[in-house]
Amino acid sequence: MRVALDLLGGDHAPDAVIDGALLAVDRDPALEVILVGPPDVAGALLAARGATLAVVPASESVAMDEHPVRGVRSKGDATVRTIHRLVLEGAADAAVSVGPTGAVLAAAVLTLGRLTSRPAVAVVVPTAGGPVVLLDAGATSEGTPEQLVAFAVLGTAYAEILGVRQPRVGLLNVGAERGKGDQLRKDAFALLEQAPVRFVGNVEGHDVPHGGPADVVVTDGFTGNVLLKGVEAASARSDLPRSALLLGVAGISVVGHGAARAEDVAACVLHAADLARQGLLPRLREVLGTRLEAS
Amino acid sequence: MTAEQVLDLLRSAVVTVLEVDGASLGRGTRFVDDLQADSLALVEIVEIVEEDLTRAQPGFRIADEDLDRLLTLGDAVDYAVARLR
Numbered sequence: 001m002r003v004a005l006d007l008l009g010g011d012h013a014p015d016a017v018i019d020g021a022l023l024a025v026d027r028d029p030a031l032e033v034i035l036v037g038p039p040d041v042a043g044a045l046l047a048a049r050g051a052t053l054a055v056v057p058a059s060e061s062v063a064m065d066e067h068p069v070r071g072v073r074s075k076g077d078a079t080v081r082t083i084h085r086l087v088l089e090g091a092a093d094a095a096v097s098v099g100p101t102g103a104v105l106a107a108a109v110l111t112l113g114r115l116t117s118r119p120a121v122a123v124v125v126p127t128a129g130g131p132v133v134l135l136d137a138g139a140t141s142e143g144t145p146e147q148l149v150a151f152a153v154l155g156t157a158y159a160e161i162l163g164v165r166q167p168r169v170g171l172l173n174v175g176a177e178r179g180k181g182d183q184l185r186k187d188a189f190a191l192l193e194q195a196p197v198r199f200v201g202n203v204e205g206h207d208v209p210h211g212g213p214a215d216v217v218v219t220d221g222f223t224g225n226v227l228l229k230g231v232e233a234a235s236a237r238s239d240l241p242r243s244a245l246l247l248g249v250a251g252i253s254v255v256g257h258g259a260a261r262a263e264d265v266a267a268c269v270l271h272a273a274d275l276a277r278q279g280l281l282p283r284l285r286e287v288l289g290t291r292l293e294a295s
Numbered sequence: 296m297t298a299e300q301v302l303d304l305l306r307s308a309v310v311t312v313l314e315v316d317g318a319s320l321g322r323g324t325r326f327v328d329d330l331q332a333d334s335l336a337l338v339e340i341v342e343i344v345e346e347d348l349t350r351a352q353p354g355f356r357i358a359d360e361d362l363d364r365l366l367t368l369g370d371a372v373d374y375a376v377a378r379l380r
Contacts, residue, residue: 069334073342074359106335110342117314140333 001030001273004083004092007037008061009099010260018045020265021053031273034092036082058082061099064258068102072110080104084111087251094252094272098260104253105139105246112251115288118147119248121221121255122158123228123241127211133159134208136221137228137244143220145187152197154247155216157287161280170203170214172223209235242267245275252276296351296379301372308343312336322369352379
């Protein structure tokens with residue numbers, strides 16, 4: 001498996017990125033990491049570590065405080081764009097960045113295209129009752145009821161690929177009873193009842209880390225991101241995910257925290273390689289095709 | 296390339312990206328207010344149209360600083376036609 005890795009993304013780049021890449025290839029000898037960034041920077045860091053990795057040149061990065069879409073559009077040579085171009089061209093099986101999520105999303109969509117109308121950040125939270133797929137965990141701040149339905153279909157397909165049979169879909173809300181929440185939740189509830197998914201109603205924030213009523217939890221990206229960071233901060237668990245999948249783009253694109261350290265980068269790279277090995281994309285196309293035909 | 300041909304290209308890009316009914320799209324349709332296009336969708340549409348128009352005029356590009364002024368499909372068509380020789 002070949003993973004294209006953004007050398008310039010993240011608060012601790014490039015050192016944490018390169019150290020994470022080396023950890024990943026050490027743990028998975030069948031893995032090939034392609035560093036995407038300035039060759040002189042990559043070369044110096046690799047030489048200092050006595051290591052060798054493939055390097056594809058790209059000179060620019062999109063800053064955290066920059067408009068992500070405009071930044072990606074104006075910087076054709078940006079690392080986030082190049083990692084996805086390598087996937088598009090078949091030179092890599094997956095792309096990984098711990099740079100700004102908005103920029104990674106924009107680069108993925110503009111380079112690879114979409115599988116569905118609205119991609120989402122999908123995080124898999126392990127629980128005693130099995131994995132819980134939370135989406136959207138940060139791709140889009142303002143959701144619509146139709147988008148939450150699209151997330152339910154995407155999340156169901158992903159959960160099925162993860163081995164969950166007949167995944168139950170819950171709508172993240174402030175209470176389990178019907179009629180709870182703001183207008184977005186009320187409208188989404190009505191649409192989800194008619195959607196080609198196994199909708200089980202509203203779920204609450206604690207149902208994500210604890211598991212239970214739903215295998216797939218859908219929400220808008222703003223709320224999902226707030227919940228995820230709260231769970232991470234409040235929990236002492238070491239098994240919480242370090243990486244997330246951009247679900248709904250036409251390729252495998254994995255993102256991590258901007259504050260990622262080497263271990264986190266390695267986890268992202270290994271996660272991306274696993275998804276590629278499992279044939280995520282063709283399976284997702286197949287499952288989505290079936291579900292969308294049923295809708 | 297005529298304004299009608301550019302409008303057809305643009306309409307096709309909008310349908311692809313936003314999954315709306317092409318028959319409902321006219322020169323007066325507003326990208327944000329009527330179609331709820333966000334910044335990413337707008338740039339997707341722009342890049343599809345640029346690719347199409349590059350065949351007619353190599354290197355055709357909509358300047359980033361002009362994007363905010365293209366509020367309707369008609370604005371975008373007029374902008375493109377004025378820059379196509």
